Amino acid sequence: MSDTAVADRPVATEARGGGGRGLAVWLLVGGLLGFVAALVLAVEKYALLADPSYVPTCSLNPILSCGSIMASPQAEAFGFPNPLLGVAGFPVVATTGAVLLAGGRLAEWFWASLQAGVTAGVAFVHWLMFASLYRIEALCPYCMVVWAVTIPLFTAVTLRNLTAWAPRLPAGVNAAIALVRTRHSVLLTAWFLLIVAAITQRFWLYWSTLVG
């Protein structure tokens, strides 16, 4: 889990208010990864719109399933293709990382806005996961890249902000934050494992054919 290790460091070395170098690198890398995945999804969406008549076989393989994710209503949660959200949002994250690396200092209102953004992002991504697993019953690899990037972006930004706001928070909360900060990669590992477990359980029949 090298990316979680990257996400781990910023908070550990972070001076108050600034956001560590690790966080900056992670925002840049994660933002770019998310952007590329969202861009690929957006392009594929247009390819699908160009040929809606295509009927693939109903496959056991959840990654090549006929319950095509992009043709589902959940793929356009706000009336336009979801990937457009990522194409617009991830560059902001990446730019933030670049600005920090370039030595920029961001006002607290900017961090608060970023917090609102990543929180909305992580909530949306979990709704999409739920839809993917339990409604559409298919997986799409680029969507999973977006899931995988969004979660550590959320935790890294949240930990940074909670640390910066520490003086305004009760002592108990700060103790909890400190614990999470030292165990950031464990938290991420557990979070990812829960998702992997849900995927394993949901598509068990397919995985068992691969082994059998």
Place this chain on the structure above:
Amino acid sequence: MSTNLKVSAALVAAFAAVVAAILILGQSDSGSSADGGAAGGAQVVREDSHRLGEPGAGDVTLVEFLDFECESCASVYPFVEQLREDYAGQVTFVARYMPMPGHPNAENAAVAVEAAAQQGEFEAMYQRMYETQEQWSHREESQAAVFRGFAADLGLDLASYDEDVADPATLERVLSDRDDGLALGVEGTPTFFLNGEKLEATTTDEFIERIEAALDE
């Protein structure tokens, strides 16, 4: 190695161990289907497999592994019906259940068809499922009531239909077809077998050529 890394690695290892254990237990549970292919455990056609219409005079058999909720099965259904008309008396048509996990009512539909089959109405129920697929497919709620309506329309004895639907043996019969399919390497629906060989054709013309070739042999 940091504590975090150790704890994370332990979590991953524990997860992998649990999955492996379940996989291995599942394997020994259904051991016959796992290594069945060569040993004759899995068969393309069994005695109790459902024939569509009268068996053909020749020894050509076309088997379809199908899922009543699968759109692509519904889209080949008219083609299969056409084949049955064109090759009536020549080719034996067999349908086998392959309910897919992505389809919430695929198993319910197969159970309903199997219950109808127990009253000799396999074919009528099978046709009804594809003709009405759009009305009931891709809905989370159970469509068992809709299927019971079909049974009533077909004039089935509803008391014994209900009994058969509720009988776990009916679902087992459906899943035994699917187990054969899985052991034969069926990965999607529809999958066709012509005289025991998987038939993979990209066009209907190619499909027909393959049947013609089998008839000429």
